[in-house]
Amino acid sequence: MKHPAEDQRVAKAAGIDAAPPLAREIAELTRRRQVIAAGELPKPEKTRVLTISNQKGGVGKTTTAVNLAAALARQGARVLVIDLDPQGNASTALGVEHRAETPSVYDVIINDMPMIEVVQKSPEFGALFCVPATIHLAGAEIELVSLVAREQRLRRALDLYLAEMTEPYDYVFIDCPPSLGLLTINAFVAAREVLIPIQCEYYALEGLSQLLKNIKLIEKHLNPDLVVSTILLTMYDSRTNLATQVAKEVRDHFPKEVLNTAIPRSVRVSEAPSYGQSVVSYDLNSAGSLSYLEAAAEMAHRGAPRSADQPQSNEKPHKREQY
Numbered sequence: 001m002k003h004p005a006e007d008q009r010v011a012k013a014a015g016i017d018a019a020p021p022l023a024r025e026i027a028e029l030t031r032r033r034q035v036i037a038a039g040e041l042p043k044p045e046k047t048r049v050l051t052i053s054n055q056k057g058g059v060g061k062t063t064t065a066v067n068l069a070a071a072l073a074r075q076g077a078r079v080l081v082i083d084l085d086p087q088g089n090a091s092t093a094l095g096v097e098h099r100a101e102t103p104s105v106y107d108v109i110i111n112d113m114p115m116i117e118v119v120q121k122s123p124e125f126g127a128l129f130c131v132p133a134t135i136h137l138a139g140a141e142i143e144l145v146s147l148v149a150r151e152q153r154l155r156r157a158l159d160l161y162l163a164e165m166t167e168p169y170d171y172v173f174i175d176c177p178p179s180l181g182l183l184t185i186n187a188f189v190a191a192r193e194v195l196i197p198i199q200c201e202y203y204a205l206e207g208l209s210q211l212l213k214n215i216k217l218i219e220k221h222l223n224p225d226l227v228v229s230t231i232l233l234t235m236y237d238s239r240t241n242l243a244t245q246v247a248k249e250v251r252d253h254f255p256k257e258v259l260n261t262a263i264p265r266s267v268r269v270s271e272a273p274s275y276g277q278s279v280v281s282y283d284l285n286s287a288g289s290l291s292y293l294e295a296a297a298e299m300a301h302r303g304a305p306r307s308a309d310q311p312q313s314n315e316k317p318h319k320r321e322q323y
Contacts, residue, residue: 040075040076041075041076041077041296041297041300041301042301043077043170043300044170044171044300044303046168047162047168047169047170047171047172048170048192048193048303049158049171049174049190049191049192049193050172050173050174050191050192050193050194050195050229050230051174051176051184051187051188051191051193051195052064052065052174052175052176052194052195052197053184053187053188053194053195053196054178054196054197054198054207054208054211055178055179055180055184055207055210055211056178056199056203056206056207057178058178059197059198059199059204059234060197060199060232060234060235061085061175061176061197062085062087062089062090062093062175063093063234063269063273064195064197064232064234064263064292065081065090065173065174065175066090066093066094066175066273066278067269067279067280067288067289067292068173068292068295068296068299069081069094069128069171069173069278070094070124070125070128070278070279070280070292071278071280071289071292071293071295071296071297072170072171072296072299072300073124073125073126073127073128074125074280074281074293075293075297075300076127077127077170077300078127078167078168078169078170078171079127079128079129079170079171079172079173080119080129080169080171080173081094081128081129081130081131081172081174081175082105082131082154082158082172082174082175082187083098083105083130083131083133084133084137084154084174084175084176084177084183084186084187085133085137085175085176085177085178086133086135086137086138086140086177086183087133087177088132088133088134089175089273090130090175091130091132091133092273092276093272093276093277093278094122094124094128094130094276094278095122095123095124095276095277096120096121096122097120097132098132098133098134099134100135100136102132102134103117103118104118104132104133104134104136104137105118105131105132105133105154106133106136106140108131108154109140109144109154109157109186110143110144110147110153112157114157114160114161115131115157115161116161116164118131119131119161120132124277124278124280124281125281137183140182140183141181141183144182144183144186145182150182150186151185151186151189151222152186152189152222153186154174154186154187154189154190155189155190155223158172158190173195174187174191180210180211180214185218185222188214188218188222188223188226189222189223189226191223191226192227193226193227193228193229193230194215194226194227194228194229194230195229195230195231195232196208196211196228196230196231196232197231197232197233197234198231198232198233198234198250199234199235200233200234200235200236200242200243200246200247201235201242201243201246202242202246204246205249215228228254229257229302229303230257230259230299230302231250231254231257231258231259232258232259232261232262232263232295233247233250233258233259233262233263234262234263235263235265236262236263236264236265237264238264247262259298260298261291261294261295261298262291263288263291263295264287264288264291266279266287266288266291268282268283268286268287268288268289269288269289279292280292280293
């Protein structure tokens, strides 16, 4: 009977990794942590305003908004999260007050309150801020109908707030509700980029075509600068053929927009909001946290200003009407 050490020597000589699966996983996580720690994220030339949207619920919009924001803030960026979902989950995850009487995004878009009066600093990181949502936002869709310039309310407030800042934000993330109503339209008009999280399951693809058509209409009639810049695959399970097939199909249709990083299914990602934290602060060394840090780094490098020796390109990411 051979000794295990002899089997490992034989496997190594044959070019086969004989390490146990757990040891390989730990080694890979360690390698990823070292790469992240060694890197320094570039800052964008001007504030990037991104709407995180998908009319399908449960695809990871709020989770993505909170954790990308936390990942960027942890690595030195100044980040603002605008919670435009009446459920207020992003406000909860960032640990900010959002009870009914709290000044919130509702007051900004309905009562013309200056945004500076509702912004709160998140306890997560010193450079992370949030405009909270309260339960009052649930009725905002109806109240917006009768207001002048109803689609422009958020953009005007945000532009005024950013223009008055002495220390500007690097990123603004707008977390949308799972619908295509007036709140989401306000988010599209206020943003310059759209980030679409896509769950790696079949049903997540069904509404994508309609979402892209709506974005195209917003671009044509209300916001000509709007572009789908980023697609993030979420809840990815490499053990299933379906997840692999969905990921391949999305990458084939959107080769420039899809980030290389996919967010895996993770217990830690699910647990973190119950503690009023992002997964980045809840468990920095978890696979979910590392994936969001890697996705944030990809986003930062994609939006970084080009150096003089790099070729300039005015080409925007593809805008597709059909999927």
